[in-house]
Amino acid sequence: MLEVRDLRAGYSADNEIVHGISFSLADGEFCCIIGANGCGKTTTLKTVLGLLPRLGGEVLINGRETAQMRERELALHFAYIPQIHQLPFPYRVKDMVLMGRTPHMARLAAASADDKRVAYAALCQMAIEDLADKSYTELSGGQQQLVLIARALAQQPDILVMDEPTASLDFGNQQLVLSRMRGLADCGTSVLMVTHDPAHAFYCADRAIVLHEGVILKDGAPTDVITAETMLEIYNTEVRVDRVDVGEGRTGCACIPIVRKSALDERLLAELMRGKS
């Protein structure tokens, strides 16, 4: 159970980005945070994780204030899946995943057989055990993301925190990752995920929080929250939200932008084309 109360966050006191937001996350709940660029999604995540100093408010796990926890204790509750990035050194996939066991290792001890067993189970759960001996840096973006998720699983957290985990994945891998995350939530792990794609919230979330200019605009079931009016307000984009019958008695929701032909400025266009024959 994660509770966030009146959280204020930002990179410095005179540059507050998130202005007092409150929400809670039950065990096994899958919550997506959506919002425009710069609305404070990532800042919120990082502050909840304790990676950014808090400007105010409380973050509680099972009633305990996280500010009083050491890194190691925090890492036993939270696993953070960052966006993929360049690594300076080509660690092997299995070692990357084994690093997820760090908070479980005694201070001076190396990885135990049990640590390796859990890490291997995480590899298998993400179906990447064949990549175990490959270098992380040689993998495709999608494979790297799966490795980072496997590492988070090896951490055995209560809450998975993800910052646009599907940003670099192809269409198929996006659904693969999301369905695995959904499965984890069904087994009791809470998931807090920042996403740019409203469709992802429809697909796997129990709940969506819409963040707009540092405050929570809406909070509720994805179908209630992600509406044409909300999308217009936060993205300044007209959309149509529709229910789609996907067979087997199941329905899905789709959020489709109504693309209008954008008018380019004629005069600037002429400037742009200057000198081009």
Add this chain to the structure above:
Amino acid sequence: MSSASVEPTVVARSAGTPEPAGTSAGSAFDDAAAAAFADEAAEAYDEKVPIWVKIALPAGLVGIVLVSFALGKYSVSPAELVDGIVRHFQGQTLAGDDLSLDKVIFNIRIPRILLVVMVGAALSAAGASFQGMFRNPLVSPDLLGASAGAGLGACIGLLLGWSTILTQLMAFATGLLAVGIAVFMNRMVKYDRLLGLVLGGILVSTLFQAGTSIVKLCADVNDKLPSITYWLMGSFSGANQHDLAIAVIPMIIGFVLIMLERWKLNVLSLGEDEARSLGVNTKRTRMLVIVAATLLTSVSVAVSGVIGWIGLIIPHLARALVGPDHRKLLPAAMLLGASYLLIVDDFARCLLSMEIPIGILTALLGVPFFAIIFHYNSKGWS
């Protein structure tokens, strides 16, 4: 993927009845399957350092040590070495050739060879750990000003005509002081601690090098200046038991600290946020690594002068052999660094009739060596 929301997507999950994707592990596994899985996991995580690397690195060092005893104006063969050591500890009264053999072994060769081995291992381990911590394969152990600091201290000692031991202690202290100032200055850059450290190191190095120049300016041109200049080039020519005594304790502390942090160094090299979210107290781990690397570097410079390049090259060579995992990288770098510096030192004392400052040789050999590794190393760093 900014275009994601444009795709007329998607979706398939009726609210309320999620698929049970991860069948719970307890019920599905019987004991036999669990045991089989444990074996599979153990095999997947079986460390596959090539046998020849495991054997060749220590054996190579031992071989080079034996060769180093044999090289020089007074050659000591392995048989004589064993003989001499046995006799020394039997407490026999020695005379004639036996006495001079004993003196060569215990007063000259052992201190020098041990010191070279320790300094080679120290600079390589410090370089490897700094490269991991700063997430940059082009970092060398004097990044935070340890060499510049120790250099100034030694020059002051030489200028004032202090005894060798006092000069070395002074060099060691100023090396620590320089890094301390760099770490303190780190607070100037609030948004990126690593960048702050690098900046602090550059400023402190410049400051202490300027200090060294002032000392040189003040030094007597006929007497003090040559000894200062010669010292700054690095040499083991005066190595004796006192140097060994000064070096051994800080070195052991440094080696032990770095080896204790070997796993955390892996995690730290993923970057600040990731390391913290994996439960590492990054501040403390970084300080421990800095303290360890600074002890190793400062004491090396204090006893042998400034020896460049080795802390930059050897970690690369080690990474090419055993990969970037610090659990294997650090021991491999220490063994390689010790062997490499010992070879270079053998050249330094045997190539010409006069002793060549080893700092010159490590640079001369280091540049082409580095170019070759750079060319062939495809997996050492990305």
